[in-house]
Amino acid sequence: MDKFRDTMNKPKRWLKFFQLEMKVVDAENSPLMQKIDYSTRKKVDLVNNSIFRYILRAMLACLFLTLGTAVAVMIGDKVDHFAPGLGKITYAFMFSWSLVMIIYMNAELGTSNMMYMTTGVYQKIVRPSKALKILLLCVGFNLVGGIIAGYLVSLTSAFHNLPPDHFLFTAVAGKLEKTPVQIFVEGIFANIVVNTAVLCTLRMKDDAGKVISMIFIIFIFAFLGFEHVIANFSSFSLAFFASHGTMVAMTVGNVVQNLVLAFLGNFVGGGVVIGLLYAWLNRTESIYKD
Numbered sequence: 001m002d003k004f005r006d007t008m009n010k011p012k013r014w015l016k017f018f019q020l021e022m023k024v025v026d027a028e029n030s031p032l033m034q035k036i037d038y039s040t041r042k043k044v045d046l047v048n049n050s051i052f053r054y055i056l057r058a059m060l061a062c063l064f065l066t067l068g069t070a071v072a073v074m075i076g077d078k079v080d081h082f083a084p085g086l087g088k089i090t091y092a093f094m095f096s097w098s099l100v101m102i103i104y105m106n107a108e109l110g111t112s113n114m115m116y117m118t119t120g121v122y123q124k125i126v127r128p129s130k131a132l133k134i135l136l137l138c139v140g141f142n143l144v145g146g147i148i149a150g151y152l153v154s155l156t157s158a159f160h161n162l163p164p165d166h167f168l169f170t171a172v173a174g175k176l177e178k179t180p181v182q183i184f185v186e187g188i189f190a191n192i193v194v195n196t197a198v199l200c201t202l203r204m205k206d207d208a209g210k211v212i213s214m215i216f217i218i219f220i221f222a223f224l225g226f227e228h229v230i231a232n233f234s235s236f237s238l239a240f241f242a243s244h245g246t247m248v249a250m251t252v253g254n255v256v257q258n259l260v261l262a263f264l265g266n267f268v269g270g271g272v273v274i275g276l277l278y279a280w281l282n283r284t285e286s287i288y289k290d
Contacts (some may be wrong), residue, residue, distance in 0.1 A: 150237025187265020
């Protein structure tokens with residue numbers, strides 16, 4: 001009788017063992033969320049242990065963005081003089097290298113942190129109050145870094161006495177003339193694109209693949225002129241200082257409106273559509289995970 005019971009129980013034991021093994025395999029085959037969680041923990045740990053280092057990394061993000069913007073608008077302007085209309089294509093291509101520098105130099109970008117912090121709260125890695133503090137700290141010092149870098153770059157010979165119709169000024173003026181709805185909706189799409197690029201780099205092992213994917217994905221938002229609040233910190237600062245504050249289109253009201261609405265749109269795109277949605281999609285018993 002005992003032998004019979006053992007025989008009958010063996011399939012059950014094997015079934016439980018198989019189910020346990022499947023759960024382990026499922027977790028191992030979901031590297032994307034593991035990497036997002038690990039990156040979130042690193043950011044929280046850095047703020048807890050050395051907030052000054054975190055601040056410097058946030059400022060560095062806009063240093064790289066300002067350099068990328070500077071070379072992009074210069075090349076865009078020159079190309080437009082020889083082939084009107086093509087300047088925007090070269091601008092978008094060169095600007096895309098900004099994210100490459102940010103990713104490889106481990107700088108802290110506010111719009112990608114919208115994804116990380118939202119995911120971290122959902123995964124219960126970080127408290128909402130702490131996540132908000134880290135996000136605002138990052139965005140605030142992105143702004144400080146953008147202002148400082150924009151001012152210093154404006155002092156270089158390349159930005160000395162730019163004509164009023166320069167690519168930089170026309171691009172910034174176009175941003176400031178958009179309606180509130182346009183800014184908000186474009187902010188959503190801009191950060192969907194940016195965080196898609198970030199997630200692609202997390203999933204790739206080959207450096208060449210990472211760089212190529214970032215350039216062509218960021219090209220989408222740069223060419224379409226979508227609104228990215230951190231990138232605007234750099235472009236607005238550079239335009240203001242390079243024009244010596246004489247840009248007619250640049251007023252306190254429309255600059256603040258653009259930055260606030262772009263920030264809100266970016267949070268929806270990066271924090272909700274990418275961060276929260278993918279965290280929810282991967283909290284499943286199914287083997288269909290990222």
